[in-house]
Amino acid sequence: MNSLYGTSKDIGENNIYAIFKLIYKNQPITRKELANTSSYSAATISNHVNHLIEMGFVTESKKGSSTGGRKPVNLEIISEKGYMLTINIEVDQVNIKLFNIKYEIVEEIIIEELYKNDVSRSLIKIFQEIKRILNHNPRFKEKLLGTGISVPGLINKESGKLVFAPNLTWENAPILDEFKAEFPDTPLFLENEAKASAIAEKTFAYPEIENMVFISVNQGIGCGIIFNGKLIRGATGNCGEYGHLKVTENGRRCHCGRQGCWETEASELFIYNKFNQEIREEKKYSQEEIYNLIAENHPLAVEISNLAADGLGKGVANVINSLNPELIVIGGGIIRIKEHISERFKQVVSRQALDLLWNSTEIAFSDLGKESANLGMAWIVREHGIISQLKL
């Protein structure tokens, strides 16, 4: 078994954690069924299940059907054993979700507005909402396994800083230090939003796929690469910044300071800027309004969504040619117009990607949608939290 995040090389080899995950996946399940669906011996399963029950992770119930005689004893995960707090910071909103260890959302708050140029003030607002959630039930704080924060920009995994989030206009923000000062007792994890989403897509939507790329198209474009079943992070945690791959000479100026980056040709910001520029009205149309116009077949809006589809195709072809994935999942706000861009963008990909690679690549739009980054962070937190409690 692989550790997707690669946090501890021992995770996958540890039987007790593997058995916990088998129970989670198949619950309710009896000890006998566990033995039948895995390669573990009945004795190993019995030992580890007893330990999981003693630790409070698993409970026994006798609600299963009986074929006469003793009723089978079912095993189930105790959802209140632990909680994962996740914060997905987006350019226009912050989504805070508290999950239990069954990945069920128990609390959720959306902050609709951030202070674009003021990291501290924005964080204070986020902290207030987190405290509000944690105060709803003393158990939440007591059993918090950790806190995962996803951000739409470049991070430094060593310093815990959000180094650069041009669309958010945050630079060198010491996110983890600020969180640590406010919540000193919880383990903290910082990740790029597209990478957190890639983990969620791999874990919850495509567990069988070993080589895939998640492409998050919001105001910018981010990528998360799963290679041989693992998230690739790179030296500083920023592997796969295809959004800043140059796709055109003398193109539009990008926030990163260069010209012609992929995200200037295909992101939501491209659609927003181009539409408002071309319509030549005093009123600024919001992203939402432009998407509605695309749905209503407004000629200019459709023309611009076609350009975005072309731009998206160009970049995806580069991703396919360089990484040869089995699957590309497109997520982010752009999926609102997937029906309008899908065919055209796939045509561009088919023209620009090498046939041999393109023929073996599937393209899908995310079904997890806006949940994905929070879910990915919940996975990271749960993985660390449970492993440390089981003292592996």
Ligand SMILES: [Zn+2]
């Ligand atoms: Zn750029």
